[in-house]
Amino acid sequence: MKRVLKRGLFLLLVLVLVLAVAGLAGWWLARPLTLASPSVELSVEPGTSPREIAQGWVDAGVRTPPVLLYEWFRWSGQARKIRAGSYEIGPGATPLDLLNKMVRGDEAQATVRLIEGWTFRQFRAELAKAEALKPVTAAMSDAELMAALGSPGRSPEGWFFPDTYAYSKGASDLAVLQRAHRAMQRRLEAAWAERAPDTLLKTPEEVLTLASIVEKETGQAADRGMVAGVFLNRLRIGMPLQTDPSVIYGLGEAFNGNLRKRDLQADTPYNTYVRPGLTPTPIAMPGKASLLAAVRPAPTRALYFVARGDGSSEFSDTLADHNRAVNRYQRGTVRSPPP
Structure with missing residues (x-):
């Protein structure tokens, strides 16, 4: 009888401990993370491990033990679903929000605007100073750039549609140029059809x-x-x-x-x-x-x-x-x- 009682008490204590841990975990997951600045950004490169990602967030300004983030990623069962990309969190973001953002691939974005009437030289200058845009084409001549876009031998002037282009932070300027070039090709084709x-x-x-x-x-x-x-x-x-x-x-x-x-x-x-x-x-x-x-x-x-x-x-x-x-x-x- 005593042995059964002791076993029951032990199981009860284990249950209480599990519930306490679960309660603390639930509290931590729902509690806004403390940030070192109004917003914290992290670029997750392909092949980065969950442990490295957790440490990366802490290094970037999330004030929490990296082991907690890592164990949360692992315990959730979604660690392998984290997508490469550029992410940003602000005040009020919880550990749950942080993981969901990376699993969804909800990347931080910036914009660059091409103004109607600008020359291609002005557009390249705007791209060069755009926020968090990799200057892949900085060393390219206009001819090399057009060849990279699949239009070799064509002058770049006029062949990019003026608009506001959103891009993920850390994207290349060539990707933005590709979108603008294709947009102008589509717009010109549509106009030609209405001549x-x-x-x-x-x-x-x-x-x-x-x-x-x-x-x-x-x-x-x-x-x-x-x-x-x-x-x-x-x-x-x-x-x-x-x-x-x-x-x-x-x-x-x-x-x-x-x-x-x-x-x-x-x-x-x-x-x-x-x-x-x-x-x-x-x-x-x-x-x-x-x-x-x-x-x-x-x-x-x-x-x-x-x-x-x-x-x-x-x-x-x-x-x-x-x-x-x-x-x-x-x-x-x-x-x-x-x-």
């Missing part, structure tokens, strides 16, 4: 080039169709496009903000004052609206336009009307009629 039956543009590449010029010449979104119509009218009659942004693009880093008369007279590939037709390549990254304007321009007979000073443009059919508009809005020599 007007009588368009002068013979290829999607010509659409992209004209769209880039429209992007740089348009001050207000409502004018895009008219601006495209003017340039297509000039192409139709063999008139030079005469667009300053193309000349500026051709000058590259030599442009100091002041476009001189000699610049407009210099015979260069991108000088649309002295050379007819479209530029050899796009001059910027056009957005969707400019692509659509290039293939579906506004119906107009206008051959000229001038900035009004408020972002919009005044369009004219004849040179005489254009000169009057220039005098009014640029030179201030013609007064507006009274209301």
Whole structure:
């Protein structure tokens, strides 16, 4: 009888101990982790062991014994399900949250924005300073970069769609470039499918080039169709496009903000004052609206336009009307009629 009683007491103590441990474990799992900073980040490389991951979090700023994290990963049965990636936790995150995030592959992300009208040089500069983005292409020339993207021999200008791109921290800039390049290919293909039956543009590449010029010449979104119509009218009659942004693009880093008369007279590939037709390549990254304007321009007979000073443009059919508009809005020599 005494032996049975002792055995019962022993089992009871074991049960109490197990329940106590389980209670402490449950309390710890639901309790927010103490962090050394408002947010803690860890990049988990492929092949990293659960023990190394636990230690990595502690080294990064999670203030808890690494053995507790490791035993939790192991005891949960999900240690082998932890995915490689870049993770971030903030105030209120519990050990349960931490493990779930890594098992789901819920990676920390950052964004980089490509602005409509930017050149490829500006885009590369933005990528170079983007948060936690590996500069895989930093040492590549433009030609090497395009070859890596599967477009060898093609100028990169214009071939990346302007948008905001989210990426996992620690991703490569080549991956972002790949997405932007594919996005532009899809957008251009869609615009080409919507082209007007009588368009002068013979290829999607010509659409992209004209769209880039429209992007740089348009001050207000409502004018895009008219601006495209003017340039297509000039192409139709063999008139030079005469667009300053193309000349500026051709000058590259030599442009100091002041476009001189000699610049407009210099015979260069991108000088649309002295050379007819479209530029050899796009001059910027056009957005969707400019692509659509290039293939579906506004119906107009206008051959000229001038900035009004408020972002919009005044369009004219004849040179005489254009000169009057220039005098009014640029030179201030013609007064507006009274209301």
